[in-house]
Amino acid sequence: AQTVTQSQPEMSVQEAETVTLSCTYDTSESNYYLFWYKQPPSRQMILVIRQEAYKQQNATENRFSVNFQKAAKSFSLKISDSQLGDTAMYFCAFMKESGGGADGLTFGKGTHLIIQP
Amino acid sequence: EPEVTQTPSHQVTQMGQEVILRCVPISNHLYFYWYRQILGQKVEFLVSFYNNEISEKSEIFDDQFSVERPDGSNFTLKIRSTKLEDSAMYFCASRTYWTPNEQFFGPGTRLTVL
Numbered sequence: 001a002q003t004v005t006q007s008q009p010e011m012s013v014q015e016a017e018t019v020t021l022s023c024t025y026d027t028s029e030s031n032y033y034l035f036w037y038k039q040p041p042s043r044q045m046i047l048v049i050r051q052e053a054y055k056q057q058n059a060t061e062n063r064f065s066v067n068f069q070k071a072a073k074s075f076s077l078k079i080s081d082s083q084l085g086d087t088a089m090y091f092c093a094f095m096k097e098s099g100g101g102a103d104g105l106t107f108g109k110g111t112h113l114i115i116q117p
Numbered sequence: 118e119p120e121v122t123q124t125p126s127h128q129v130t131q132m133g134q135e136v137i138l139r140c141v142p143i144s145n146h147l148y149f150y151w152y153r154q155i156l157g158q159k160v161e162f163l164v165s166f167y168n169n170e171i172s173e174k175s176e177i178f179d180d181q182f183s184v185e186r187p188d189g190s191n192f193t194l195k196i197r198s199t200k201l202e203d204s205a206m207y208f209c210a211s212r213t214y215w216t217p218n219e220q221f222f223g224p225g226t227r228l229t230v231l
Contacts, residue, residue, distance in 0.1 A: 033218040045222035102172035104162030
């Protein structure tokens with residue numbers, strides 16, 4: 001079974017600063033995907049960024065980027081130029097690659113990110 | 118842009134009652150999922166469904182839960198006899214065959230069991 005650990009229950013930064021959210025995972029799988037989801041107060045789950053484990057290059061999506069360290073089983077999210085709208089819960093998630101199967105996502109407990117004006 | 122929809126947005130029920138939560142996945146998607154999130158906790162996988170049968174299920178998905186795709190568009194989660202601890206947000210998600218790394222989530226149904 002997989003586990004995902006987010007060690008920062010809450011973080012607070014000033015608007016326009018850069019913030020990094022930590023995530024570590026444990027798995028015996030060699031092929032898998034990692035994700036960061038954002039959950040604003042509306043509780044909708046929004047995909048922020050994803051990474052395939054076989055790719056060495058770190059994923060980036062505009063102001064969001066990841067630092068994927070496969071050997072260390074670490075998958076941190078960096079948010080640059082943070083904005084008030086980034087205030088939300090952020091969940092790290094893992095999914096094994098199952099060749100056409102329908103495995104679900106395993107989520108961490110989340111980090112509550114607060115962007116201060 | 119197509120999206121996953123869920124109804125109702127909020128359901129209140131009495132303990133012991135049956136509830137059915139409804140989801141309409143994106144039309145060309147073939148894999149369907151249910152997750153739940155107890156308030157203040159992490160999102161947990163319940164079940165996945167493909168080709169009209171359950172593909173995977175977690176230990177949470179016991180005999181009181183069932184899923185169905187009754188008419189080719191809806192995907193439902195039934196809880197037979199609700200308990201207080203079933204109070205949670207329930208999310209439906211779906212994906213295409215070709216993009217295993219992209220599940221689209223619905224807005225969720227908040228279930229309150231009194």
